[in-house]
Amino acid sequence: MKLHKESKGTITVATLLFIIIAGLSIYFLKFWAILLLIPVLVIYGLVFWFFRVPERHILDTEExxxxxxxxxxxxxxxxxxxxxxxxxxxxxxxxxxxxxxxxxxxxxxxxxxxxxxxxxxxxxxxxxxxxxxxxxxxxxxxxxxxxxxxxxxxxxxxxxxxxxxxxxxxxxxxxxxxxxxxxxxxxxxxxxxxxxxxxxxxxxxxxxxxxxxxxx
The missing domain is CATH 2.70.70.10 (Glucose Permease (Domain IIA))
Known part of the structure; x- marks a missing residue:
């Protein structure tokens, strides 16, 4: 999936936050960390989805x-x-x-x-x-x-x-x-x-x- 150039800063911050949350969750919650990480992972995935660049065939037009x-x-x-x-x-x-x-x-x-x-x-x-x-x-x-x-x-x-x-x-x-x-x-x-x-x-x-x- 191609990502828009405006995604760089947001995805960098989102990735750092995900790593921090995942690390703290696994350290403190052990097995139960999965209950927190699933919704966090969904949100993380939505950030990528938001910045997607779909391929579209644009036709020339005047009026x-x-x-x-x-x-x-x-x-x-x-x-x-x-x-x-x-x-x-x-x-x-x-x-x-x-x-x-x-x-x-x-x-x-x-x-x-x-x-x-x-x-x-x-x-x-x-x-x-x-x-x-x-x-x-x-x-x-x-x-x-x-x-x-x-x-x-x-x-x-x-x-x-x-x-x-x-x-x-x-x-x-x-x-x-x-x-x-x-x-x-x-x-x-x-x-x-x-x-x-x-x-x-x-x-x-x-x-x-x-x-x-x-x-x-």
């Missing part, structure tokens, strides 16, 4: 909006996007549990025209106000027919580290990685009002593969 993350669609609504667009837009929000792949992918192809990091709070990621009050990053790509698509990584109550690698002027390719979030969070995508939405609330998304909307 399609691709799911930027693995997760569940929790919101589709018309909102005022006040940071960049300064107008109404359709917001699609996808929530990621700690068991989902947490690679963040460009939802649309084009050129990165804006990026900004915002410090903030750590409300639970499914809270509606987390989109504007939590720690977050905002990226904008100008794509098909000069449409500008805004998308936002949002840290949740558990997620405390957002990473994004793109810069203004970079080429964006739909479905390809631009960042990562540790451990459970949300991604919002803001689209023009005339966009054809092809997903619905409750849908499970596969990042880089599923089409969630189409630009016109």
């Amino acid at each position: 399609n909006i691709i799911a930027p993350v693995d997760g569940k669609v929790v919101m589709i609504k018309e909102v005022d996007e006040d940071e960049f667009l300064k107008e109404k837009a359709i917001q699609i929000s996808i929530f990621m549990s700690p068991l989902n792949v947490h690679i963040c992918r460009f939802p649309v192809s084009g050129k990165v025209v804006y990026k900004k990091y915002h410090p903030g709070r750590y409300l639970v990621a499914w809270h509606e106000k987390s989109s504007t009050e939590n720690e977050r990053t905002t990226v904008v790509v100008e794509g098909f027919n000069h449409h500008k698509v805004v998308f936002r990584q949002i840290a949740g109550y558990v997620a405390r580290r957002i990473v994004f690698y793109c810069n203004e002027g970079d080429e964006a390719k739909a479905g390809h990685e631009f960042g990562f979030i540790k451990f459970g969070s949300r991604m919002d995508v803001f689209l023009p009002l005339n966009t054809e939405i092809t997903c619905k609330i409750g849908d499970k998304t596969t990042g880089g593969i599923d089409v969630i909307a189409k630009l016109k």
Whole structure:
């Protein structure tokens, strides 16, 4: 199983903790140490599972909006996007549990025209106000027919580290990685009002593969 580059520090700490807990358990608990080590081993394994990098065949696309993350669609609504667009837009929000792949992918192809990091709070990621009050990053790509698509990584109550690698002027390719979030969070995508939405609330998304909307 291939692991993401953001896993190095976390897995090193998790391995050291596992060795310490295992050593102390065997020394003090003897035979009964197994009762403690089984759940600890499960948690240790979940750390590796969280940082997995699945192989996916990404197709080139222009007008399609691709799911930027693995997760569940929790919101589709018309909102005022006040940071960049300064107008109404359709917001699609996808929530990621700690068991989902947490690679963040460009939802649309084009050129990165804006990026900004915002410090903030750590409300639970499914809270509606987390989109504007939590720690977050905002990226904008100008794509098909000069449409500008805004998308936002949002840290949740558990997620405390957002990473994004793109810069203004970079080429964006739909479905390809631009960042990562540790451990459970949300991604919002803001689209023009005339966009054809092809997903619905409750849908499970596969990042880089599923089409969630189409630009016109």
